[in-house]
Amino acid sequence: MVLTQCAACATELGLSLGKKCGRCSTRYCGPECQVQHWKEGGHDKLCKKIKKAGGAEQFRANQKCTEAVAVAAEACAEDTKGQTCYICTQALHWKTKEGLVRGCACRGTSGVAHVSCLAEQAKILVAEAEENNSDDLQWHRWNTCSLCEQKYHGVVRCALGWACWRTYVGRPEVDWARRDAMMQLGNGLADVDHHEDALPVREAELAIHRRLGLPEENILGVQTNLALTYSCLGRKEESLRMRRDVYYGRLKLHGEENESTLETANNYAWGLCGLKRFEEAKALLRKPMRVARRVLGENHELTLVLSWAYARALYSAEGATLDNLREAVTTLEKTERIARRVLGGAHPTTTGIDDHLRNARTVLRAREAGHRVIFTDAVV
Template identity: 55%
Template sequence: MILTQCAVCATELGLSLGKKCGRCSTRYCGAACQVQHWKEGGHDQLCKKIKKAGGAEQYTANQNYTKTVSVAVEKCAEDTKGQTCYICTQALHWKTKEGLVRMCSCRGTSGFAHVSCLAEEARILVAEAEENNLRGKVFDERWVRWNNCGLCKQEYHGVVYCALGWACWKTYVGRPEANVLRMHSMTTLGNGLRAASQNRERLGLLESQFALMQRSRVNREAILAAQGNMANCLEDLGRIEDAIELSVQVHSGMKALRGNRHTNTIICGLNLAASLQSKGRTTEAQSLAAEYLPISESVFGPLDVNTLGLRSTYLRARCRDPDISLDDWRKAVSSMDDLYRTAVKVLGTQHPLTVQCKDDGEASQKALAEIDAQASLEALAL
């Protein structure tokens, strides 16, 4: 994590306040906490170890990576029994002795891997891109391997994404703060934290990233994308009004900058529609999702996760529209069933969007059945 708190009393230090240990760069709010940490907090035993690891940021990243890999392996243990890594072909990693993971859309015996193998593969691909001065789409196709399966091409989810996020951050944390790969790694870690529902930690990371971007004077599009991630985090934390306010600004800014057919604008539209739907503003959510659905199908494709997300948001808002007719409700519920089957086929049964589609469909079917039952009772009474 970006260290922005005193190691002793957790006082917020931002990016520049307080002081650091001269040897390992552990941060404190002042001399008193630093002395206390040395005398009572065990820092005298850890200081050299932290310095040897590359400093406090690197040490923290390494520790969190090891912990999250263990969690991911345990989470996937039942699914990975008797399998081998598709990269190194071993069940246990030869060096780390870690087990296997798989939280993507692969089926059967495909897609099992060690987090460290996935991370090394991504690191090599990005290093080659950097060495050959690759830019744009070519670079993006390599960077995406930090969070997308190399076989099914779908994004990892859950604790596996979180482990890869920490792997990415620990790979680039030692670079200068304005380095583009370090910036990218912060975004990858933030998305990984979201996948594991660690949203308070994610918000602190995103706030630090935003401050770094402003100090480094990065381009307007990157700033808007960072603000969009912050809006998502605010919604996940239940701060829906704050999320909508920020999402409106981001969507408007991205649309003015890039037009409504750019990938970033479409994603901003999806995020805003989802926030509006969560707040119960169903008419606005339906309208925005309906606007971007055909655009997303054209730009991303009909089976892309963003297109499926827009369709899910539209149908959720549709089913919660107080003015919807009974016939239209039945059609929406039927469309939800179709969307769920598509999500299972494309994303797998465990993907968060698939789970959401299943839950939404079941809830809507139950509500519809209750209405039908009530209508039958009223008909009998007549």
């Protein structure tokens, strides 16, 4: 459930409070709001339309997806000018008339497509895998480019998140695809900093996982995403406690070489940095960094972000020495070169590393000249 507010007065209803319209399932805090919305809010004209679309949740998903696709196409218009979709070979989508997007590491004429084509491709691949009882469910096609194999980012990821949710929202909550679609939507909203919108999605996802008694690993994954959302909304102490619990939970379940353990080590470290506990972050990251280089390789994005976090803690610590600052700059220079080559210059990881490299160089130059520089940038 993503709709958690009364449609008339916006009172927060959580997952189960209030009542629903008997025809279209629009939610209200009570009969008074329902009557008011019917008489004054236009629901009398929309109710049948919402029911025909599949109910309130489906109707909203359809609307939000259309809006997100338009935003993504507009944002990518300059980059995709004069090109065609590599899936349908058209400039404008035959049905939706939407423009083209590209939100991965592809360059030149590669990776240009319509969000609707990418969504249809992912939907077909997942359906085929389900029908064949395949172990590879192809779910990664909802967030990963089939050409460069890098994850989509920004407005394209947000649009695909809404497309994924629109595709599977009609399934029962016990269905794995509906739950994973909720995760894709939350990730997409977070990628464009719509954290207030992502919060009810994350909280609903966690409540469903707990209610269904799903495996601990599944719950830890949802908590990881929720912790990031808490941090982005300024609830940093709450976020850090959850990140810590997730890290040690994964370490116990999977061991130090598991990729999910390394991911949560990175999340925990950034949480520590956000609270300026840089010495703790450095101590935490030393071993995961070495493990990531050995297990995943120097070019893996997770290896890059672990090195980025370590360097950030190095140059930001209150007692950072000149050697610490020089190590931070050297680490960020190497990491930035790899990120630019592997992910592309426009990727958020590359631009984030580049920003911190400039900061680290500024701190180093100031320290070498006998001055002191303190950055107060927000870190999640």
